[in-house]
Amino acid sequence: MGTGGLIDCDVHNAVSGDEELRPYLSQRWRRHMELVGSRTFSPFTKGYAYPKAARLASRRDAWPPTGGLPGSDLDFMRGQLLDAYPVERAVLNCLFRAPEQRYDAYGAALAAAVNDWQVEQWLERDERLRASVTVPFEFPDLAAAEIDRSSAHPGFVQVLLYPRTAAPLGRRQYWPIYEAACRAGLPVGIHAASTTPGPITATGWPSYYIEDHTGLAVAFQAQVVSLIFNGVFDRFPGLRVVLLEGGFAWVPALAHRLDALHARLGEEVPDLRYPPSHYLRTHIRITTQPMEEPERAADLVPLLREVGADLLMFSTDYPHWDFDDPYRAFRTRVPPDLRRRIMHDNACATYRLAS
Amino acid sequence: MGTTIRATGAVDCDVHNAVPRLSALFPYLPASWVDYCRETGVEGFDPAFYPPGAPLSARPGSRVGEGPPGSDPCVVRDHVLDGPGARYAVLNCLYAVSAVHNPDWAASMARALNDWQAAQWLAADPRFRASIVVSTRDPHAAAEEVARWAGRGFVQVLLPASTPAPLGQRVHWPIYAAAEAADLPVAVHPGVGSANPLSPVGWPSHYVEDYACAALTLQSQLTSMVAEGVFAAHPGLRVVLLESGVTWLPSLMWRFDKNWKALRREVPWVDRPPSQVIREHVLLSTTPLDAPPGLDHAWVDRFLTRLGSVEMLLHAGDYPHWHHGNAPTALLEQLSPAERELVLSGNAMRLYRLPEEAGWAQAD
Amino acid sequence: MTGSHRQVVVAAADEIPPGGRKIVDVDGRSIGVFNLGDDYVALRNTCPHEGAPLCEGVPSGALTSPRPGVYHYERRGEILRCPWHQWEFDMRTGRSWVDPEGLRVRSYRVTSDGEHVVLHL
Numbered sequence: 001m002g003t004g005g006l007i008d009c010d011v012h013n014a015v016s017g018d019e020e021l022r023p024y025l026s027q028r029w030r031r032h033m034e035l036v037g038s039r040t041f042s043p044f045t046k047g048y049a050y051p052k053a054a055r056l057a058s059r060r061d062a063w064p065p066t067g068g069l070p071g072s073d074l075d076f077m078r079g080q081l082l083d084a085y086p087v088e089r090a091v092l093n094c095l096f097r098a099p100e101q102r103y104d105a106y107g108a109a110l111a112a113a114v115n116d117w118q119v120e121q122w123l124e125r126d127e128r129l130r131a132s133v134t135v136p137f138e139f140p141d142l143a144a145a146e147i148d149r150s151s152a153h154p155g156f157v158q159v160l161l162y163p164r165t166a167a168p169l170g171r172r173q174y175w176p177i178y179e180a181a182c183r184a185g186l187p188v189g190i191h192a193a194s195t196t197p198g199p200i201t202a203t204g205w206p207s208y209y210i211e212d213h214t215g216l217a218v219a220f221q222a223q224v225v226s227l228i229f230n231g232v233f234d235r236f237p238g239l240r241v242v243l244l245e246g247g248f249a250w251v252p253a254l255a256h257r258l259d260a261l262h263a264r265l266g267e268e269v270p271d272l273r274y275p276p277s278h279y280l281r282t283h284i285r286i287t288t289q290p291m292e293e294p295e296r297a298a299d300l301v302p303l304l305r306e307v308g309a310d311l312l313m314f315s316t317d318y319p320h321w322d323f324d325d326p327y328r329a330f331r332t333r334v335p336p337d338l339r340r341r342i343m344h345d346n347a348c349a350t351y352r353l354a355s
Numbered sequence: 356m357g358t359t360i361r362a363t364g365a366v367d368c369d370v371h372n373a374v375p376r377l378s379a380l381f382p383y384l385p386a387s388w389v390d391y392c393r394e395t396g397v398e399g400f401d402p403a404f405y406p407p408g409a410p411l412s413a414r415p416g417s418r419v420g421e422g423p424p425g426s427d428p429c430v431v432r433d434h435v436l437d438g439p440g441a442r443y444a445v446l447n448c449l450y451a452v453s454a455v456h457n458p459d460w461a462a463s464m465a466r467a468l469n470d471w472q473a474a475q476w477l478a479a480d481p482r483f484r485a486s487i488v489v490s491t492r493d494p495h496a497a498a499e500e501v502a503r504w505a506g507r508g509f510v511q512v513l514l515p516a517s518t519p520a521p522l523g524q525r526v527h528w529p530i531y532a533a534a535e536a537a538d539l540p541v542a543v544h545p546g547v548g549s550a551n552p553l554s555p556v557g558w559p560s561h562y563v564e565d566y567a568c569a570a571l572t573l574q575s576q577l578t579s580m581v582a583e584g585v586f587a588a589h590p591g592l593r594v595v596l597l598e599s600g601v602t603w604l605p606s607l608m609w610r611f612d613k614n615w616k617a618l619r620r621e622v623p624w625v626d627r628p629p630s631q632v633i634r635e636h637v638l639l640s641t642t643p644l645d646a647p648p649g650l651d652h653a654w655v656d657r658f659l660t661r662l663g664s665v666e667m668l669l670h671a672g673d674y675p676h677w678h679h680g681n682a683p684t685a686l687l688e689q690l691s692p693a694e695r696e697l698v699l700s701g702n703a704m705r706l707y708r709l710p711e712e713a714g715w716a717q718a719d
Numbered sequence: 720m721t722g723s724h725r726q727v728v729v730a731a732a733d734e735i736p737p738g739g740r741k742i743v744d745v746d747g748r749s750i751g752v753f754n755l756g757d758d759y760v761a762l763r764n765t766c767p768h769e770g771a772p773l774c775e776g777v778p779s780g781a782l783t784s785p786r787p788g789v790y791h792y793e794r795r796g797e798i799l800r801c802p803w804h805q806w807e808f809d810m811r812t813g814r815s816w817v818d819p820e821g822l823r824v825r826s827y828r829v830t831s832d833g834e835h836v837v838l839h840l
Contacts, residue, residue, distance in 0.1 A: 053617050053805045060802030061775050167557040168564070201575035202555050202568065204520040210618040211521075211575075211582045214611050215555065218571040222554040225567045230560055249606035257600050257645035258567055264411050264679040265563040292606070293613045295630065299661065322617065323803055328769040525787070584787030616817045617805040623784035623791075628817070 004340070005088035006326055007347035009287045010191070010244050010315030011081065013092045013122055013131075014071035015114065021096075024113035032106055040100040041197050050209040054321040062319030070319035074125055081318045082128055085326050088344070089353050092122055092131040093160055093191050093244065099137050100162075100196075107136035108146060115150040123155030130351065132160035132189055137177060144180035151184035157351040158189040163219040163246065164196035170223075170230030178236045187240035187285070187350055190223060192216045220246030221254050224284065228258065231271045233279045240350060242285045245317060249292040251307045255280055281308055285350050287315035288342065289324040297332040309338055313347040363440035366703035369544075369597050369640045369671035370435050372446040372476055372485075374399070374468070375422030383470035388463045400464070402451040404546050404569075405676070406562055414677030424675035428479040435674045436482050442700060443709055446476055446485040447513050447597060453490035453548035454515070461490035462500070469504055477508035481713040486513035486542055494526055498533035505537030510707040511595065512541045515548035516572045523576070523583030531589045540593035540638075540706060543576055545569035570600040570645070574607050577637065581611070584624040586636045593706060595638045598673055600645040605661035608633060634663045638706060640671035641698065644682040655689035665694045669703050730836040735759070738796055742774050745838065752829055752836060753778070753810055755797055759829035760810050761838055762799070767815075767824050771803035778810065 015021060018033055025033065043049065054060060056070060062080065064073035071077065082090060096114050101107030114134040122129050133150045135143035143159075150156055159181045167173060169190070181188045199205040200215035202222075220243050233239060258276035266272065286307070294300055304312060316324050326343070334342070347353065374380060377399040381389045391397075405412040407423060417424040417434065425431055435444045452464035465488045472485045487509045489497035501512050512534045520526060522543065534541050545566070552558040554568040555575065573596050586592060608630035615622075615629050625632065647654060659665055670683075687695050703709065729743045729752055737756040742749060742764055749764035751774025764774040780795040798816070799808045807816035813826035828839040 054802075059771075060777065061772055163556065165556050168554055168559050169556070171560060198552070198555075198557060200555055201521060201579070202551055202553055202572045203516070203518050203522070203549065203575055203579070204551060206521050206575075206579055206582070207524065208582050208618075208621045210611075210614050210621050211578050213618070214578050214582075214607070214614050215575055217607070217610055218574050219555045221571055222556045222559075222568055225564050226554070226556070226559060229564050229567070247606070247610055249609055250603055252647075253570075253600065253602040253606065253645045254567075256602065256647055257570060257643075259648075260643065260645065260679040260682075261411075261563050261567055264677065265409060265566070268409075268561055268563050290610075290613065292609055294605075294609055294661070295612070296660075299657075302657070321803060321805060323769075325769045325771075584784075587784075588787050619817065620779075620782045620807070623782045624787045624789075626783070 004086065004344065006086050006314065006343050007353065008081070008087050008090040008316050008318070009313045009347050010289060011090045011092050011318050012071045012320060013094050013118065014069040015094065015096045015117065016068040016072040021110065021113040021117060024116045025109060029106060029109040038097055039102045040097055050212045052209060052321065057321055058319050059321055059323055074122065077318070078126070081316065082126065087128060089128055089130055089347070091157060091351065092118065092129055093189065094118060094131070094134055095191070095193055096134065098134050101136065104136060104139040104142060107139065108142040111136050111146050112149065115146065119153050119155065123153065129155065130157040130353070131155055132158040133186070134160055135177065137161045137174070138166055140174050140176040144176040147177070147180035147184055147186070151186060156186065157353070158187050158242065161188060161190045162193035163190050163216065163223055164193065164198065164200065166197050168222060168226030170226030170228070170232050175232070175235070178232060178239050182236050182238045187242050189242040189244050190220065190246070191244035192246060216245070217247040217250055221250055224254065224280065225258065228276045228279045229269050229272070231269065233283045234271055234273055240283055240285065242287065242313070242350060244287045244315065245289060246286070247290065247292060248286045248288065248307050248312060249303060251280065251286070251311070281311065284311065285313055285346065286311050287313050288329070289315040289317040290322045291324050291329040293331065300330060300332050301334055301338070304334070304338060304342070309341050310346055312342045313350065314343045364442045365439070365670050365699040366709065367435050367441045367444045367672045367674070368595070368669040368703050369642065370431065370444045370446050370674045371425045371676065372428070372431060372448050372472070373423045373425040374448070374450045374471070375426040380464070380467040380471050383467035385463060388460060391460070400451045400454070402449050402546055404451070404565065405449065409562055411566065411677055413675045417675035428476055431674065432480050435672055436480065439672070441482070443482050443484055443703070443713065445510060445707065446472065446483055447542065447544055448472060448486070448488055449544065449546050450488070451515070451547055452488065453492065456492070456550070458490065458492035458496070461492045462496040465490050466500060469500065469509070473508060484508060484510045484707065484709070486511040488513050489530065491518050491527060491530070491548055494529040498529040501530065501533035501537055501539065505539060509539070510709070511539055514541060514543050515546035516543050516569060516576060517547045517549050517551060517553060519549040519551065521576065521579035521583070523579030523581070523585050525583065528585070528588065531585055531592050535589045535591045538591070538708070540595050542595040542597050543573060544597040545572070569598070570603055573599045574603060577607065577633065578611065581625060581629045581632050582622050584622065586632050587624040593636055593638065595640065595669065597640045597671070598643065598676070599639055600643055601639045601641060602645045602658060604639065630663070634667065638667050638669050638702065640669045641683040641686060642671045642673040643678040644686055646682040646686070648680060650682055650685045650689070652689045655686055665690065665697055666702055668698045669706070670699045725840045727838045727840060728835045729838045732831050732834055732836055735836060740774065743838070745840065750827065750838065752838060755810065759831060759836060761827040761829045762808070762810065762813055763825040765824070766801045766803065766806065767822055768801065768804060768806055771801050773799065773801050773808065773824055776800045776802040
């Protein structure tokens with residue numbers, strides 16, 4: 001890398017099983033866990049409607065020899081990631097299925113348990129770690145309460161949402177989340193995740209994971225469209241949104257499209273104070289993994305600049321199968337100043353990391 | 356800023372002819388459906404996707420007479436053929452008959468719409484060409500409708516971008532088989548033929564969001580058609596993405612190619628990088644073109660390199676829709692004369708097998 | 720090591736049964752030796768894509784399709800999928816599936832006298 005420290009903006013710590021959360025649940029929810037447990041949008045207790053590229057969507061070499069799931073063993077993670085690369089800080093995004101619970105109160109209880117578990121098992125065991133607050137985001141009042149509660153711990157640097165929501169995230173129903181995030185001074189991260197109430201297209205369910213994964217980019221774009229045109233950034237001027245694992249090559253075309261549409265149809269959304277691209281540049285940050293791979297590798301640097309040198313933040317997505325190696329992911333020479341911003345500085349500013 | 360580009364001799368690949376009122380279709384509709392419409396109080400299928408009062412839906416000067424913009428063949432002829440001196444105009448009627456749930460009703464309305472297009476539009480001027488409107492609710496009925504019209508002034512099959520199921524899925528393949536057999540491309544245009552939300556994450560609040568997300572829906576449909584193997588099963592099929600915004604395509608191809616390297620085993624019939632499949636089978640109309648305001652030569656050069664070929668682009672006015680900016684014209688200005696000729700007419704003449712002299716005679 | 724040919728005994732034959740593998744270190748190079756049943760093959764244990772330990776990947780089969788919905792699955796255990804990004808490599812040639820001409824992993828000849836497995840560098 002040759003440019004010093006790295007902030008890895010997307011690392012997945014895993015809860016190895018329900019039982020790991022038991023100590024963090026009240027008797028009532030322990031009993032619920034035994035009785036019916038997880039009720040999400042998945043038709044299976046264990047399987048997947050779209051099996052991922054690899055078991056648990058993970059690198060095959062990321063299964064800890066001590067047992068447990070990839071991302072569940074801090075020591076093993078240190079060896080494969082935190083110590084293997086010059087990681088100054090890593091932001092943990094735990095994807096345990098708390099936010100996907102259909103029963104609101106159980107989802108809220110699991111989210112609180114996940115956050116308490118993150119503090120005890122991760123944040124207080126390695127000073128390089130930061131984490132995202134898991135929230136039951138489809139129930140924004142409960143989510144806001146969890147943000148208020150958990151954000152007291154300085155290790156939490158973000159609120160975590162998924163892009164596949166019941167309604168577009170700009171809608172009024174989600175505003176209590178943004179209000180709480182602003183109150184806590186935290187950005188809201190939106191991270192690719194799997195089970196969902198709706199398909200990844202506006203035209204129904206595709207057949208294959210390759211479509212689902214390719215389609216994640218359009219789900220993220222739809223959320224950007226919604227956040228901007230519903231005036232979320234005008235209403236919450238301090239709000240910052242981080243898009244995690246949704247790609248970034250689509251940014252220039254979308255920005256041009258939204259600006260042109262705003263010029264023609266802006267009367268419909270008179271409260272917008274700026275052209276849409278302004279909000280993209282000032283309120284939205286985007287992580288790099290899975291790194292875009294233009295057909296000609298040399299096209300990457302112009303693309304990075306088109307998207308914006310201040311928008312992009314490096315991420316590995318460890319321990320998932322489409323992991324980006326910090327030394328290899330760019331496949332082309334990136335000028336040192338640009339590289340440093342992407343690998344380090346932009347994340348420090350976004351997450352207010354001292355460095 | 357004098358525009359140096361004249362569209363004289365161009366083929367305008369996206370012109371929207373409108374149904375003046377529902378009763379205009381009654382002469383072409385079986386009596387049972389006429390009475391059904393009357394008795395149930397159906398007033399028409401004017402697409403909510405283009406709100407009549409929204410500036411994007413109708414450019415200044417297109418609101419002439421009583422009917423909706425684009426409903427008078429004489430006015431449209433003046434505005435898209437005689438005015439700019441176009442050689443041909445391809446009519447894509449967006450009357451949203453495929454959004455009804457009843458498959459028989461939808462198919463009957465589509466049939467009536469095509470009869471009406473033939474009688475009122477194709478007969479009005481030999482430079483008009485039209486797209487066969489079909490409903491995806493009953494793909495076999497849609498295939499019959501394609502076969503019925505092939506070679507009679509209809510040069511393409513038109514599908515709405517928003518469908519009940521992804522367009523690549525096998526249920527739709529009878530439509531592609533019929534199109535391939537008739538040597539007609541299939542066009543996908545923003546519009547509603549289902550009850551699905553208009554964004555991949557649920558119903559948006561505003562029209563501007565609906566329209567912004569149309570580009571996303573087209574990306575999903577293209578992804579589906581490639582992944583499901585539509586082009587492997589129908590190697591002669593061409594797909595035209597209309598009014599898509601265009602410039603998102605390189606980013607989709609990169610992501611799709613990258614995923615294909617890892618996940619191609621799921622779809623082993625995709626035996627080449629998806630970008631290659633797309634370049635062999637897909638064309639796009641240039642209006643609107645999601646581009647920066649001051650689009651210069653360097654931008655165009657980079658865009659075309661990433662896209663892969665100027666032969667994928669089709670000139671379109673998108674009458675009567677009114678887009679912001681002049682990106683399509685600016686694009687043409689930056690092309691070499693030979694490239695410009697391809698975009699303005701050459702690509703379309705070949706794709707639609709249009710004769711040099713306007714008329715209905717089919718090229719062999 | 721000026722000569723192009725050097726032989727190193729890397730395992731006893733019974734250490735690598737058919738379908739098995741052994742990852743060995745030779746002069747600081749990590750190399751995976753596989754027994755395909757009728758033959759041994761060896762590949763550099765570094766994916767030419769992003770540097771993953773390729774030889775820790777899953778040996779799978781060759782999947783092709785003459786048309787959508789029809790699956791031809793052959794050569795089970797001879798296509799190695801990278802443990803990270805799941806790119807496929809033909810274990811007999813080292814060639815990647817998606818770019819056989821442009822992207823390949825270094826492969827080595829392996830022989831056995833029935834008692835030892837010998838890597839030819």
